[in-house]
Amino acid sequence: MNSDHQKALGERLRSIRQQQGLTLHDVEERSEGTWKAVVVGSYERGDRAISIAKLNKLAGFYGVPLHTLLPRPATARATSEGTPERLVLDLTRLDHNGDDRLETINRFASSIQAQRGDYNGRMLTLRERDLDALSAVLAVDSQELVTELRLAQVLND
Numbered sequence: 030m031n032s033d034h035q036k037a038l039g040e041r042l043r044s045i046r047q048q049q050g051l052t053l054h055d056v057e058e059r060s061e062g063t064w065k066a067v068v069v070g071s072y073e074r075g076d077r078a079i080s081i082a083k084l085n086k087l088a089g090f091y092g093v094p095l096h097t098l099l100p101r102p103a104t105a106r107a108t109s110e111g112t113p114e115r116l117v118l119d120l121t122r123l124d125h126n127g128d129d130r131l132e133t134i135n136r137f138a139s140s141i142q143a144q145r146g147d148y149n150g151r152m153l154t155l156r157e158r159d160l161d162a163l164s165a166v167l168a169v170d171s172q173e174l175v176t177e178l179r180l181a182q183v184l185n186d
Contacts, residue, residue: 053066141159
């Protein structure tokens with residue numbers, strides 16, 4: 030495995046663990062020592078390669094499909110209009126905000142989670158078609174919506 034791929038995989042592993050609110054110590058404790066904090070940390074830093082079999086077991090521990098642990102292509106590629114193809118919403122920042130517009134976005138995000146069978150509840154990737162639909166609901170163009178989400182500090186950039 031090349032170093033860039035190993036580092037990207039490590040970043041993804043760290044992201045999934047953090048989305049679930051776990052520290053490396055929590056992983057070791059909850060797995061009853063099956064996953065040592067130092068080993069998982071070395072996978073996350075990209076210092077140590079992980080086999081597919083172990084990656085599959087780690088996915089089972091986190092309760093996620095194996096493919097979610099694999100690095101994804103960059104999500105910030107711009108479309109022809111200059112808006113990102115996908116954005117990551119931090120759902121914890123949307124929750125109980127009190128702002129009517131953000132409450133609408135929160136309800137929209139909840140419906141996407143239900144459709145996708147989302148498993149973590151903290152982050153949600155908005156795909157381009159999600160962004161288009163939400164823009165239509167809020168009666169703004171995609172670029173304005175992205176700006177609004179950034180200003181509201183609900184994106185995980």
